[in-house]
Amino acid sequence: MSETILETKGLTKHYGGVHALEDADFILEKGEHVAIMGDNGAGKSTFVRQITGVEQRTRGTIVFDGTEVNFSGPLDAREAGIETVFQTLALADDLNVPDNLFLGREKTMFNWLGPFRILDYKTMREATLAGLEKTAVKIPNIRNTIANMSGGQRQCVAIARTATFASKLTIMDEPTAALGVQETAQVENIVRTLKEQGESLILVSHNMRQVFDLVDRIVVFRRGRIVANLNKDDTDGQDVVAYITGAKTGAEYEGAA
Numbered sequence: 001m002s003e004t005i006l007e008t009k010g011l012t013k014h015y016g017g018v019h020a021l022e023d024a025d026f027i028l029e030k031g032e033h034v035a036i037m038g039d040n041g042a043g044k045s046t047f048v049r050q051i052t053g054v055e056q057r058t059r060g061t062i063v064f065d066g067t068e069v070n071f072s073g074p075l076d077a078r079e080a081g082i083e084t085v086f087q088t089l090a091l092a093d094d095l096n097v098p099d100n101l102f103l104g105r106e107k108t109m110f111n112w113l114g115p116f117r118i119l120d121y122k123t124m125r126e127a128t129l130a131g132l133e134k135t136a137v138k139i140p141n142i143r144n145t146i147a148n149m150s151g152g153q154r155q156c157v158a159i160a161r162t163a164t165f166a167s168k169l170t171i172m173d174e175p176t177a178a179l180g181v182q183e184t185a186q187v188e189n190i191v192r193t194l195k196e197q198g199e200s201l202i203l204v205s206h207n208m209r210q211v212f213d214l215v216d217r218i219v220v221f222r223r224g225r226i227v228a229n230l231n232k233d234d235t236d237g238q239d240v241v242a243y244i245t246g247a248k249t250g251a252e253y254e255g256a257a
């Protein structure tokens, strides 16, 4: 029997009078790869911001790995096991790969020597290499700073962070939007590797080909609401577009999976 890693019930976010997210009931099973699709302004990023602790929801519940959660910020969500790869990468340009992977985690990786905190570089380097190997990410020199890397390499570093810390859920918000063809292929290969490893994933994407290549299920948002929950094998691009545009209303939709 499958186990649920994430469930939202009635998840709602209003910005003043803007109802960006309304009553979202969403389920993700462990090991499942689900795409979130929808037109610009449909509420996809708002949904991601509520479940990753970036913002505080207006109402609704979030159950993560069996526990109801109220993350006070993104670090809280990371500590619980949610790794997020945003379109605008949360990487520091002037730091190298291990430093970036461990950014914000110094708490667990510092050795205490009296009043001084010393970074354990050996442990960091080894964990970084293991994380890169797990995702089959090829970075020529992990001592290079992020500023000297291509967009694709940067995205791979951000994704490798997921594997390094054995997260329970990976969320990618438009991970290839700014990438070229080859770089996109590399990122997509990493996503396939995560699938083979049983990693649970939410992929926000406008790219129909990519979605059909990579996920098991497609959830469509429209005007802040979930209007469709489609098994990839029971649908096609035309059907998905019909839900995205509102040609199909989703009136028949009654909750998640």
Ligand SMILES: Nc1ncnc2c1ncn2[C@@H]1O[C@H](COP(=O)(O)OP(=O)(O)OP(=O)(O)O)[C@@H](O)[C@H]1O
Pocket: 015, 018, 019, 020, 038, 039, 040, 041, 042, 043, 044, 045, 046, 047
């Ligand atoms: N901080 C904010 N304040 C006010 N309105 C907001 C805020 N953030 C988002 N919105 C509004 O909420 C709605 C949903 O936006 P959201 O960014 O979640 O859409 P999206 O589906 O992610 O779109 P895109 O594909 O363009 O990223 C939009 O109408 C947007 O203008």
